[in-house]
Amino acid sequence: MDFAEYKDILVVLELDEGKPVNVSLENIAAAKSVVNGGKVIAVTVCENAAKTAIEYGADSAIVIEGAQFEGYNADAVADAVAQIAAEVKPAAIFTGATGKGKDLVPRIAAKLATGSVCDATAVKLDAAGNVVFTVPAYGGNILTDVVIDSVRPQVASIRGGSVAKLEPEAGKAGDIAKKAITVADDQIKLQIKETVKEIAESVNLEEAEVIVAGGRGMGSKENFDKLQELADILGGVVGCTRPAMESGWISRAHQVGQSGKIVAPKVYFAFGISGATQHVSGMIGSGYIVAVNKDEDAPIFDVADVGIVGGAMEVLDIMIEEFKKNK
Template sequence: MKALLFMETDGEKVLGGSLELISAAKALDAEGTVLIVGSRAAADMVAAFGIPVICIDTASDCDTVTAVLEEVVKEQNPEIVLLSNTALAKDIAPRISGRMGLGCVSDVIGMSKTDGKVIYTRPAYGGTVLENIEIEGTAVVTVRSGSFPKPEEGSKAAVTEKKVEIPADAIKAKIIDKVKDICEAVNLEEAEIIVSGGRGMGNAENFKLVEELANVLGGVVGATRPPIEDGWICRSHQVGQSGKIVTPKLYIACGISGATQHTSGMSGSNYIVAINKDEEAPIFEIADVGIVGNVNEILPVMIEEMKKAKEEAK
């Protein structure tokens, strides 16, 4: 089986769970080739994992990247095209699928081979069930970050630089300006510890307890939609269907009831701690540890105990 792995970069390093695609390809015993657009430094870094890399510097946005990927797919003729489930990949994958008549599966969390056929597993209905999908012919697949382990470095593979001519009519939209969110640097997808707050925190002042606990633990702050809409924290921190899909080692849900829109974005966490005053809250159904009580009284105690534990560990 031949696999083409598209890895998104920020110009210097690979973004999101793109490196995990190497492990995903190995799980299928597939012969992988990586495509990186616009960053020779990132291409060299990926090649250190023992997988050949094609580096193309003629694309920078969704339209041009789609055109480049289409050409490389035609050239490589892979049986599977893997992309990390980033915002850009969610735009690119269906475009490639539609243009080339290929199958498309999004938000995959598992892949396996049965009788020579690949079965893709993905959550459905807000994560309440898992569905298995089989694709005839070449499949374009976006993989949820955290679904596969990071690969180990191996013998350095080759990096091939190529030029792809992008026709003028391939560019459908022109970016004339960008506004940078001051919270843009937050990286929820790769965080190992996330402390999230919901409507139950009460107000912006109380929400600072969530931020303090995250700082003590060396984690990242997450949030449900209500705190964001009320202006307690910026939208870059949103976890859920309309936010980020996260899979940290530890997820602490503070004052979060557990609506499907939120839990579908964090139910893949390795260990979940939930704090809520309502013992019937749905969040407790997926939590490994549930604490029933007033979150604004419990968090100060947790923060102090965590600080003590860190001092004792020094």
């Protein structure tokens, strides 16, 4: 395969109420850092989202049009991206390492008969011009570099918080091409009959700038509920570990970690969290980590910027009082 004509990078945008989510904007920055003589092209189903992507660094955008894309369907989107890739011949295709992104990557790769990487935490170029993806392995205990050096495009999902999004340029101009696409019926295996979303489950951990999380060390549901008070003061949301969720103290929608959400807030408070790898791998991208644990040897202190040795409830009460004063 001659790689010379494969230069551009497609960034598939994930939307929330018509706007690109943070990880999609971060993906544009990641693409800009490794694009090699080509352009960064945003792919979306919304023209306004395309304009936002250009303001955040994309060189151009492609807006997919068609009745099959009025509601999200992974099969339809993957086929549409594959059709676009067949024409554009990109060097790489990036999505966010969200539930939808991780669903799309293998589907796109299979349609293009290429290789894929899931949940990358860093990207860079090697001497040969290949994108090197850093990914966690063995439950997040090690980081390893992966290179897809024999096929194009390279398809990957990138974890939120791995790359800082670029500062937007309001009103920045860029070419936006509208492309009507039809996906053959036999390519859509998934049929969505009904979507149900409980109000209580509408927790947006991935977009939160402040997360106040609790673990088994909170001791009880009553103690755990008090985390919400601090979160409200700071304008944040409450997160949890798997043991806290399994104890019935809070719903699964709040779980952070390998089997929960991958988050990267500006500030992450960890109350009564020991620091098991499964949890840490989901929040290690946080900008600033404050850990509170009565065990001075708790692994959470190895990743914390500030560590407080003490009872979770005692420190929580003090923080609530002090932040109230400052606010």
